Amino acid sequence: MSTEHQRYSTENQAAAIAKYAEERGYEIVRTYSDAGKSGLRIQGRHGLSEMLRDIERGGTTYQTVLVYDVSRWGRFQDADESAYYEFLCRKAGIAVEYCAEQFENDGSLMSTLAKTLKRTMAGEYSRELSKKVFAGQARLIEMGFRQGGAPGFGLRRMLVDEDGVQKGLLDRGEHKSIQTDRVILVPGPSDEVAIVRQIFELFVSDRKSEAEICATLNKQGVVTDLGRSWSTGVVRQILTNEKYIGNNVWNRNSFKLKQNHVRNLPEHWVRAVGVFDAIVPIQQFEAAAEIIAARSQKLTDQEMLDGLRKALQSNGFLSGVIIDETKALPSSSAYQSRFGSLLRAYQLVGYTPARDYRYININKRLRSLHSDIVGSVMRGIAEAGGQIDDSQGLDRLVVNNEFTASIVVARCQHTTGGSLRWKLRLGVGQLPDFTIVVRMKQSNDAPLDYYILPTVDMRETKLNLAENNGLSLDAYRHVDLQSFFLMTARTPLKDVA
Numbered sequence: 001m002s003t004e005h006q007r008y009s010t011e012n013q014a015a016a017i018a019k020y021a022e023e024r025g026y027e028i029v030r031t032y033s034d035a036g037k038s039g040l041r042i043q044g045r046h047g048l049s050e051m052l053r054d055i056e057r058g059g060t061t062y063q064t065v066l067v068y069d070v071s072r073w074g075r076f077q078d079a080d081e082s083a084y085y086e087f088l089c090r091k092a093g094i095a096v097e098y099c100a101e102q103f104e105n106d107g108s109l110m111s112t113l114a115k116t117l118k119r120t121m122a123g124e125y126s127r128e129l130s131k132k133v134f135a136g137q138a139r140l141i142e143m144g145f146r147q148g149g150a151p152g153f154g155l156r157r158m159l160v161d162e163d164g165v166q167k168g169l170l171d172r173g174e175h176k177s178i179q180t181d182r183v184i185l186v187p188g189p190s191d192e193v194a195i196v197r198q199i200f201e202l203f204v205s206d207r208k209s210e211a212e213i214c215a216t217l218n219k220q221g222v223v224t225d226l227g228r229s230w231s232t233g234v235v236r237q238i239l240t241n242e243k244y245i246g247n248n249v250w251n252r253n254s255f256k257l258k259q260n261h262v263r264n265l266p267e268h269w270v271r272a273v274g275v276f277d278a279i280v281p282i283q284q285f286e287a288a289a290e291i292i293a294a295r296s297q298k299l300t301d302q303e304m305l306d307g308l309r310k311a312l313q314s315n316g317f318l319s320g321v322i323i324d325e326t327k328a329l330p331s332s333s334a335y336q337s338r339f340g341s342l343l344r345a346y347q348l349v350g351y352t353p354a355r356d357y358r359y360i361n362i363n364k365r366l367r368s369l370h371s372d373i374v375g376s377v378m379r380g381i382a383e384a385g386g387q388i389d390d391s392q393g394l395d396r397l398v399v400n401n402e403f404t405a406s407i408v409v410a411r412c413q414h415t416t417g418g419s420l421r422w423k424l425r426l427g428v429g430q431l432p433d434f435t436i437v438v439r440m441k442q443s444n445d446a447p448l449d450y451y452i453l454p455t456v457d458m459r460e461t462k463l464n465l466a467e468n469n470g471l472s473l474d475a476y477r478h479v480d481l482q483s484f485f486l487m488t489a490r491t492p493l494k495d496v497a
Contacts, residue, residue, distance in 0.1 A: 144275030
């Protein structure tokens, strides 16, 4: 279970499964559960993982696995992942039955279609919920409420009711118990507030470096809010965090749908100005920011990269934390500002992170090209004599008031064997009559060619295109989109299909 709804509690599921087993004459010999775990990924699903390991090893004493419903098997974002785990069970001769579903999981066409739809709906539910939760959290940030995380040195979390009346401070590890209550940040103990102000005074007025301030605080016997000695990185975080001037900033980093951690650009941050009591004057905070920015501006690109190479040689790898902790280097944000991204800076010094993040920049470029490509196709339709209604958005065009078309831009990817692949997902729900697939060149900077895919002939919602595809796909390949839409402008849709 996750934590979304009481009817999905493990106790209720167990009761429903027990009733199902009794009606079918089954004996329950083993129970696996994942209480309080998200179904978005297999990671953390210890119960499901243990069951799959037991089944793959063989020697299990059961022949059937009973699951409450398809969504409790998992809300995997890739429906094929959910199907794969069920296939592992069937491969070992163990059936999977869904107790609360209206279909028998007997391998028939109807059950297969129902399962696929249910799996897709389960993943889509999580995606839609993620959007709603994000919008709700962003709204609360703009209203001045804190959304998780430790308050930091010199600050404390204050619990307030729905009318904004303070109810008391929250200690570390404590959380609100009433849904309508909220949390704000307030100044902490006077001695901690004095230390924060001392840090800014030493940095702005006395022109002390982060390392010198760190040494001063450690010599005074002051510890951080975590009870640790001070480091240059912690000092720099205080000097650059807007919460000390009363601003509420959120969405610096995101981890949506438990996929990859993404460090967002400043324009994507959610910010509310002056919603907390400031500890330091805004003029002093801005002066500190100017010093940090000017310090990095004094260095040439080559000097910044040389320092980064030295840090790489000393540590064996690079990260934002390492850069911030290295006193001889500007901040990680300075590298982002100067070179466009940390990944670009890493690339320039010959460092490749363990995870390949190139797709982030590629996807960013494709998003910027998408509107141009859609506009080009729309102009081609108009030049061919067609009429376009884009009131439903650029992802769904109505052509000649007769049929719908969507445009999908497929990124070119390289396999480990050196081949080229274009992976695309046609979407779920109400599909358009035609999908126009734009395959990008190897450099992903311009279209390579186009595919026209009629929905009536498509059997899969996900396709993996190679450099050369079979007749089943090439039959719908049209480089001349204008000729295609000229034909559809003059020919009834049923004849085109």
